[in-house]
Amino acid sequence: MSQNNKYAIRCHDAGSAWCPCAPGIAGYCLACPVITGAQTCDFCLWSGTCVYDHHFRHRGPIRVREFVSTPVRQRQVIGHELYLVRLELPGGWETELRRPGSFVMVKRPNDEDISAAPMAVCGVDSEEQTLTIVFQIRGPKTSALMCAGSEWALKGPYYGALFGVRRLLRAFGQKVLILVSSTGQSLIPGVVGNLLEQENDISIAIDPGLSGGLYILDNLKEFDGRVLATRFYDTVTHADLGRLSEIIGASRADLIITLGSDFLHRDVAQLLEPKQEWVASNNSIMVCADGLCGSCSIVLRDGTEIRGCKADMAPEDVFWRDIDRAASGKEG
Ligand SMILES: Cc1cc2nc3c(=O)[nH]c(=O)nc-3n(C[C@H](O)[C@H](O)[C@H](O)COP(=O)(O)OP(=O)(O)OC[C@H]3O[C@@H](n4cnc5c(N)ncnc54)[C@H](O)[C@@H]3O)c2cc1C
């Protein structure tokens, strides 16, 4: 899969209002070799601005994202342990939240910051000035959200919910297959908006997952005939990849986008053709989302660790073990 197209690791925040960040100041900048101790910019991951000069050397006070409380406008049960919540949009967030792969950290206002969970933004309504989140109960953080009162605390906007997002941003006139499961549906509006503008030919297959909710279909009316509601597996063991293989093969897609659990990503990693490019949703466990706590660390093939909340990296650099396993199976 796209081996001849090495995807450089970049920082989602490089050159943004949030640059430099606390890890960068401490010498762990993902974007700038000079900040990390090199004498030259030879390995600069140019982000469109000089991170060292414009953001690091002449920096004012560092800007950090902080929680803001915002009122709940609507709350609705839409599936088994699946909730839709519409919240008042904090000022100045609208454009950023429309970026593909944007997400926010959410918690109850009086809970500790470590209670916050990352959530994709499923919709932004300019007229009503709201943002929509759909969440599934999985454990303590999401159970607390279910009991939240009339206000939620939000921190953001963050940009790192997609591994390989630059492939999506530069796709033009391509055949694109989007494979979606469960609450991965929430990432679809941001993803398709961009792809449509760039005249890509898009088809979408959605497995509603255990919650059973196909909540995104109303947003996809213009894809009539190109949205398939299906089950990717006949059993819960994922032992048979026949159905997924069939959908991928029939699509003849240049770009495959998987929005769902790591089970889906791992299975698809084994099925991709060498020439197909891949974008995948980021399921890292996140606590701070600011590159500090280390809960999201990903170990690369060469043993280095990288913060999954900050780094824009290729999915094949995240799921390399599954790709290697599939390759050794084919050889054997
Ligand atoms: C960038 C990003 C965006 C996200 N967007 C959404 C969203 O829009 N809606 C939503 O419902 N969830 C979303 N998640 C997942 C959500 O943040 C987690 O479900 C939540 O943090 C789990 O916390 P918990 O304490 O409730 O459960 P935990 O105790 O942390 O987890 C309970 C169980 O769920 C599993 N789990 C945790 N995260 C995921 C996941 N991402 N996918 C599948 N299984 C998982 C764990 O492995 C564990 O088995 C997103 C995650 C990320 C990283």
Ligand code: FES
């Ligand atoms: S979530 Fe804390 S470092 Fe990434």
